[in-house]
Amino acid sequence: MREDYKKQLSGQIEKHFLDLEQMILEDIVRRIKKAGKITSTADWQINRLQIIGYSSEDIEKMIKTTLNLSYPEVFELYDKVIDWEYVRNKDIYEQVNAEYIPYEDNKELQQLTDGFIRQSNDDLRNVTKSMGFYVDYGGGRLVMTPLSDIYQGYLDQAITGVVYGTFDYNTMIRKVVTQLTNSGLRSIDYASGWHSRVDVAARRAVMTGVSQLTGKISEMNADKLETEHYEVAWHAGARPSHAVWQGKVWSKEQLVTVCGLGTVTGLLGANCYHEYYPFVKGVSERNWSDSWLAEQNRKESIPKTFNGKEYTLYEARQQQRKMETAMRAQREKAVLLKQGGADPDDVMLAKAKYQGQLGEYTRFCKKMGLQQERERIYYDMRGRVAPVPKRFRRQYEVTSQL
Numbered sequence: 001m002r003e004d005y006k007k008q009l010s011g012q013i014e015k016h017f018l019d020l021e022q023m024i025l026e027d028i029v030r031r032i033k034k035a036g037k038i039t040s041t042a043d044w045q046i047n048r049l050q051i052i053g054y055s056s057e058d059i060e061k062m063i064k065t066t067l068n069l070s071y072p073e074v075f076e077l078y079d080k081v082i083d084w085e086y087v088r089n090k091d092i093y094e095q096v097n098a099e100y101i102p103y104e105d106n107k108e109l110q111q112l113t114d115g116f117i118r119q120s121n122d123d124l125r126n127v128t129k130s131m132g133f134y135v136d137y138g139g140g141r142l143v144m145t146p147l148s149d150i151y152q153g154y155l156d157q158a159i160t161g162v163v164y165g166t167f168d169y170n171t172m173i174r175k176v177v178t179q180l181t182n183s184g185l186r187s188i189d190y191a192s193g194w195h196s197r198v199d200v201a202a203r204r205a206v207m208t209g210v211s212q213l214t215g216k217i218s219e220m221n222a223d224k225l226e227t228e229h230y231e232v233a234w235h236a237g238a239r240p241s242h243a244v245w246q247g248k249v250w251s252k253e254q255l256v257t258v259c260g261l262g263t264v265t266g267l268l269g270a271n272c273y274h275e276y277y278p279f280v281k282g283v284s285e286r287n288w289s290d291s292w293l294a295e296q297n298r299k300e301s302i303p304k305t306f307n308g309k310e311y312t313l314y315e316a317r318q319q320q321r322k323m324e325t326a327m328r329a330q331r332e333k334a335v336l337l338k339q340g341g342a343d344p345d346d347v348m349l350a351k352a353k354y355q356g357q358l359g360e361y362t363r364f365c366k367k368m369g370l371q372q373e374r375e376r377i378y379y380d381m382r383g384r385v386a387p388v389p390k391r392f393r394r395q396y397e398v399t400s401q402l
Contacts, residue, residue, distance in 0.1 A: 009073065009076065010206055010207055010210075012073050016069045016202075020066040023062045024185060027055075029340040031052065031155065032159060032172070032173055032176065036173070040163075051159075070202070071121055071124075074117060077206065077210060078113055092284070093225070095280075096226075096283060099224070112213065116213045120206050131146070132149070132186055135180070136179060137154070147185075158172050158176055159172070169341075173337065178333065184329060197325075222278035225278050230249065230255060231249050231276065231287065232245060233277070234288050235274070241265070245258055245259045246274055246293075250276075255276060304316065304368055306367045316368040320365065324373065324377050330354040331377070334351045337350055358377075
């Protein structure tokens with residue numbers, strides 16, 4: 001399956017989960033703004049349940065909306081897997097005079113696909129079952145806090161501080177928005193302690209099943225074609241441990257012993273976009289020669305320098321993803337501060353920081369020879385952030401150097 005198309009389809013599912021994060025953050029800010037109008041402790045005690053309470057019902061509605069939008073795209077993604085990984089191999093069957101069974105008549109493959117679709121949908125639901133944010137309750141130590149406790153504990157504490165005059169509203173809204181956007185909504189596995197942003201967890205949930213089905217189809221095809229050899233796909237900027245075996249032909253045993261098939265860090269493991277296809281010796285032709293692969297590896301290992309730091313192609317792509325994540329968070333921060341009624345100067349400074357990040361991103365991609373992927377920044381569909389006055393740009397430049 002083409003890597004660009006795979007990323008496009010999985011990106012649509014990622015966007016739904018980024019939208020979920022945005023809806024939850026906007027809901028939190030809406031509640032804070034409403035509470036900010038309360039001036040007496042007595043009124044706060046009376047209105048506390050109305051403002052803070054009933055959050056679980058609202059969250060459930062948001063989650064249901066997200067999952068209902070994601071499920072059809074999971075089906076579409078698997079349809080494309082069948083089209084790219086099974087139907088396109090029909091020509092190979094004809095070349096070796098093997099029987100090709102169309103998908104609509106292939107009950108075994110249909111059952112296999114249905115199982116992976118159910119697995120992906122279940123995994124997406126699991127992503128939403130334990131979500132939370134990293135927040136600082138004081139002392140600078142970040143604590144992973146379940147979403148329910150964000151409303152009932154962290155948010156309650158912040159609003160109470162304003163009502164009782166411990167700190168002013170603008171300080172509180174700035175602190176809450178900064179902490180929550182810096183963290184991002186996260187999916188948490190409490191048994192292992194593992195966590196990641198919900199959009200990353202959603203992509204992994206879907207692409208794990210897609211990769212596994214791709215592998216199963218390749219093995220079914222190889223069995224019918226009576227070959228035990230496979231060609232592993234190649235793509236630019238692979239992690240170093242994968243670059244040594246991508247683009248080459250391996251036996252089924254070597255896929256395990258050399259490429260690490262079946263392990264978290266190997267072929268088809270976490271965040272691996274490689275695939276492998278049946279290779280019939282005497283019939284199939286390699287897509288990538290050893291000499292071409294060696295030259296590509298040599299070129300990609302030559303570092304390029306940006307702001308005094310060297311990056312290989314793989315390292316540059318990792319840095320590009322980090323910059324895109326930071327810019328999405330900063331865009332979100334600027335919008336939420338405005339919605340929350342923060343000081344206009346704070347809103348302008350947030351926008352200035354974003355525009356500074358965007359300028360650095362542009363320069364970095366140009367220096368590294370990378371294509372900018374601004375669609376990964378603009379998932380919120382809000383368009384451009386309006387330019388800010390020069391005095392705010394200068395103020396951001398000064399504060400960022402301190």
